Amino acid sequence: MSIRVIHTEPISRRHHLLRPTAALLVLSLLSAATPLLAQDWVHLTAGNNNTEIRLAAANFQPAGSDAATLADKQTFDSVLFADLSNAGIFAMVSKSLAPQSTPGSPSQINLAQWAQAPASAAMVAFGNISIQNGNLFANGFLDDTRNSQYPQVFAKQYTGPASDQTARELAHQFADDIIFRLSGGSPGIAESKLFYSQRMSNGVKEIWMMDYDGANKEQLTHLGEDSISPAVSPDNSVVAFSSLTHNGFELRMYSLLLGRLVHFINIGSANVSPAWSPNGQQLAFSSSRSGASEIWVSDPQGSLSRRLTDYGGLDVSPTWNPKTGTQIAFISGRTGLPQLYIMDADGSGVTRMTDGGYATSPSWSPNGQFITFAWDRHYGPGAPGGQDIYVMEVSTKRWIQLTHDIGRCDFPTWSPDGRHIAFANSPDGHDNHTRIVSMLADGTQRQVLTDKGADMPDWSWK
């Protein structure tokens, strides 16, 4: 898809100061929560309202009133608004408070109208949409209402073969460009994907893929045997997963470019929970090939494998520090119930992170600062409490609980922007009833993305 930049203005200096990243958000929550660690419930709102940019997304002006253009415009408008709302860094101006006009170009917008109450927008996204020769064109503009001399932050044209899907993709691209500019340079996630395991009508689990907002669900594997724990490579080219075979669970590789399985060497049985190193050159996984379940690392073809842990007990669910690539977090049952550990990528420096309960499924945040994981702090027959999603700051081992009383939660996975976490949730605790839910990394704005039967989400790296 070709994207032509018409005109780009540097973002105003003022907005460089506004960098509401999830890291800061969670860090401030952690600091605030420290004295409350003994409690299960920590009620804090994420309301960094003083740093959230008040953003209005005007409905796009359609060029032409034919049904196709209007339908694509509707899709574009609603997807754009949802993407910007989902970003978690904007106070979106409700469409009911926005001026009635639909400016299609900078010459048509009356910025003072958008800046004044009730819209009170600091930024306005607007533009026009048209179909020409079978192609959908969206011209998007972002204006700063308080900069009367050079209001334009950027302008860009987006295009693709006219379809509802293209309207959706163009809106994702425009949203990601806006988020990139206004978040101080951290890319948006509207074009990212989630990979997951879906229980089919015959009871078997296959690997599926969907957009970050739950749209465009697509089945990838047709193996007819349980396929679980997908992990997409950092370049979005291959999905590693674990699949039940004659010899037990083995690792498999599905090429997203070729649309079929590609070669991977398995040794022994129970090869599970693959995880990519951030450079895509190594795969960490759990394997019982030497007897006990240990963490191993190989190249993406399964060759050159070497063992990192050697402690007895069960070691599973590795996840790399995506920032440095020099550390791996994992789950180990070496002292009894499974706990969260970290170690250096050569297997040295093993450090226990959790102090009890039953910990599972770690995922390391993109900035390397945090690990999210599922934790049942009172695990055991008849024990109170449940399995919920937690975030721990690696350097201090301070943690906060993100989910409360919504049933069993597992498999948290960070979004590429570090501002969101998706996870599997079973409201009644039954394995068959899990669905995939996303939320901001502070636990707010939960959204159910799938029907029941979806499990083990893995968010793409970009």
Add this chain to the structure above:
Amino acid sequence: MIAQRTSLRNKAALVATLALLAASGCHKKQAAPPPPAAMAPQTVAPPTASITADPMSIDLGQSVVLNWRTTNATSVSIDGIGQVPVNGTQTVSPSSSTNFHLVATNAGGTTEANVRVTVRVPEVPAAPPAPSNMSSDAEFHAHVQDIFFAYDSYDLSADAKASISTAAAYLNAHPDIKILIGGYCDDRGSAAYNITLGENRANAAKSALVAAGMDGSRIRVVSYGKEKQFCTEDTESCWQQNRRDQFSIDR
């Protein structure tokens, strides 16, 4: 990947556009010679249709992408799939060689297109006459019984050790029998952790059998983790039934 998908879509649109151009071009040429008098006054060109499969031949269990293109069709169907969009792709996994028959219709007529997908089914070797399977199965299960584990444990209990030594005596007396040990877990806790737990449960039984003199090459070990639940209630007795090693004859 995203760029790839988009470029594919671009190509699809290009193909569709070319097809449209080609179709309209044909239409004009057809109009040039005067139509026979017998022809219906309303001249609608019959649809065009094509269907391809990629790959054309697969092994059993693999999948094929069907790709069809039609022009001027008001209704398109594929046998075995039903009504489909006028242009589209679909992934199918036929269990035997299949002729995919596409029918495109409009007021002007019906056009058919076919593609044959060959499925290579592995030859099943004629089953050797199993010597009195039923009785040997019953005898096997009488001597080789499932063993059960405490929660989050793969240690053999005293009962389990007694079961294993009975099983070892029987299996050492029947050296022609190969066995499969399936390791299972209750549905609490994580899927990945339970697969390794089940593996260690099955390996614990295998180690005990090997220590009792059985040849390890006769034993296949598969952990099902919590993926194949035997009992699905949230009760301790149900969980206990799921935390087990299940033995069967590996044929």
